Amino acid sequence: MKTICIYFQIHQPFRLKRYRFFNIGKDHYYYDDFSNEDILQQIAQKSFIPANRLLLDLINQYQGKFKVAFSISGVALEQLEVYAPEVIDGLRELSRTGHVEILGETYAHSLSSLVDPEEFAEQVKFHSNKIKLLFGQEPKTFRNTELIYSDEIGEMIYKLGFDKVLTEGAKHILGWKSPNYVYQSETQPNLKILMKNSKFSDDIAFRFSNYNWSEYPLTADKFVSWITNTPENENVINLFMNYETLGNIQAAYTGIFEFMKALPRFAIDKGIKFGTPADILGKYKPVGSITVPNPISWADEERDLSAWLGNSLQKGAFDTLYSIGERVRMSNNRRLKQDWNYLQTSDHFYYMSTKHFSDGAVHSQFSPYSTPYDAFNNYMNVLSDFIGRVKSEYPDSVDNEELNSLLITIQNQGLEIKKLQAELKSITDANAEKFIEKAKVNKKETVKQ
């Protein structure tokens, strides 16, 4: 018996506006509202809204036999709330059916898992709270930004209370193994892992409308027959893709919606079930363990971090950003924290990629900049202004440790004052009593005289 596990990712960054050197120190608003709104609304119209409707219909039609999962970044949720709230309503409706799981991730869709465990933990909690607030369910399964995963990250995730995680079925990690099973982490055996089936996922996400593909056109019938033809004991087929695949990456005219509509029918006919990651990982036992010494992701041919941290521009910007993380966390300034989140979004680093030759086309397609160098300059100007603001919060001359202890003192000063006041009061009270007694004695003495 096979189970298909579908998960959709929803993410949109806050794109930066053209930020010149002269803006530094003067202009603290960094975002290109016009294009952010424009792009989000377009995607909502073309993809999210019709796709929400379709999935809701399917769930209702198959009475719980059809299930999907979503992972929605915090920054995307914020933009949806402002620019396309009807998408949130649609997702809530889906969530209420009880057959949709919402996964946990980093709020800012950030790469913090790689360098800043403290920041990572904070963002994951922040995201879980947001999901609980909006959808009334607590994320049980974790999906890191761009499916980035390593043993070390697995450990952090487990400590944050997740025992289920999704990642890429990278060939150099799996080797001869198949992604179509449940695995466990070698270093943390309690952490169960689902791995993306790249072949089947990309058949839908990238090759679906490719005329040059030998399997074009892809029909639900054919697709399901491929799944049934996988070895009999391979029990999980993980289809992980961007939600925009439905309607945006694969436009409506390619027939992608019809394909999705037909998929459960053919699958259920063949006895294939659908499940959410939590269902599957809760039910199946791991068949083996996986060890990932270096981080993997779902991007490009290499399935590594080179799309975000492949060249010196990206590394330079990334290191500068996280060098001030500790300071930002000490601050209570809400706008500062908000910008901190938006600036961490991995897309900013993706735009700086110089992998022009193999997958560069994919990179430049989504970039609002004409060159990676442009992207770098603009980001660094914004970051310079941001760093200036962070540093102006507290004097630069005090080092982080000292500052932290001072801040704790200041934070606790209310309690401290109350304590001291109580002490003072008890002393004055005691003294007052004595004084009164003394006065009485004095009085008596004067009366005697």
Add this chain to the structure above:
Amino acid sequence: MKALMFGWEFPPHILGGLGTASYGLTKGMAMQGDMEITFVIPKPWGDEDQSFLKIIGANSTPIVWHDVQWDAVKSRYEHYMNPKDYFDLRNHIYADFRYIHTNDIGCVEFSGRYPQNILEETNNYSIVAGVIARTYDFDIIHAHDWLTYPAGLHAKSITGKPLVIHVHATEFDRSGGKPNPTVYNIEKDGMDHCDHIVCVSNLTRRTVIENYNQPPEKVTTVHNAVDPLDPEIESIERLSGVAEKVVTFLGRITMQKGPEFFVDAATQVLKNTKHIRFVMAGSGDMMNQMIRLVADRGIADKFHFTGFLRGKQVYEMLKSSDVYVMPSVSEPFGISPLEAMQCGVPSIISYQSGCAEILENVIKTDYWDVEAMADAIYSICTYPTMSDYLKTEGKKEVDNIKWEDAGLKIRKIYDNLVH
């Protein structure tokens, strides 16, 4: 005295220092009262200042005869040329040039820039020069930089008038000592067959004498000067919002300008200080390499790139700077430090720049002496006495460097050649 000048750029549409120098020099010479200058450029835009000279567009000089109506020419060229000139020029077409691609009124279209087919453009330019030289009356020919040398030579061979060649830069400066042989030959040919050579600095003069084998008595140095600032530009306020001192590199980001030495100096300064920021303004073929270098050094949060700046933006940048640095590896003259000093910005320049020969109130280092450069940057940014001194004295000094004087020197050369 009537001079026919061949140039390639003229403000406000300029791509480098050549246009600025052409403008300043002609304006300075026009002050002599009896100078009449006709200035040929490939492509006038119509907003050039023609109050002190006459501009002829090579792209509006016919080389193929077409029957054209007065009104048609008028409507097309009225904004910068008297239609009568067109018909005068048309009467002097001297050969059949129908094999050259021309437009509906028989003119060649020029880009007026530095395109890939630059050699073809210079060739067409010299054909056009033949028509112009036959049309107008003049005493002397003056050609600015190698692009116009063939045109100057052509005009000389037709009219027999003396030719002065003005060397604003040589191929040795532009290529870092590995000259393109075609360009070198054009330069050498022009120098060999002209009557006198004017260089913008002793540095260039030496190059001309040593690398182009010219007799020293034929070569004179006339240093460039700088035009007084417009009141409008004078009144620009500091724009940058950063609290730190701003150190600026402004120019084309190419090997000739030594941008990597600026980055090296910045790295050294930023290692030890917190009150300084660096800006590299301009664009060029080494820009991306510099961005990578800055990222590699980990100083990108304090080192900014602005991209290409035009017109007023240049002055906005200068007015927002506290130090100007020009670490050129080989700079024939370099007007931009003079402009920086006009804006009251202390400047650091390399000994390898021509302007170092005449400037006193600047800090000079060798372009490769990154430590000295870093030291100077730090001093100016840290000690107010130093920066105040350079600011006021530098401005005083540069205000006395006038194009009028340069113009007089050129005039002396003319007078010796015209009998």
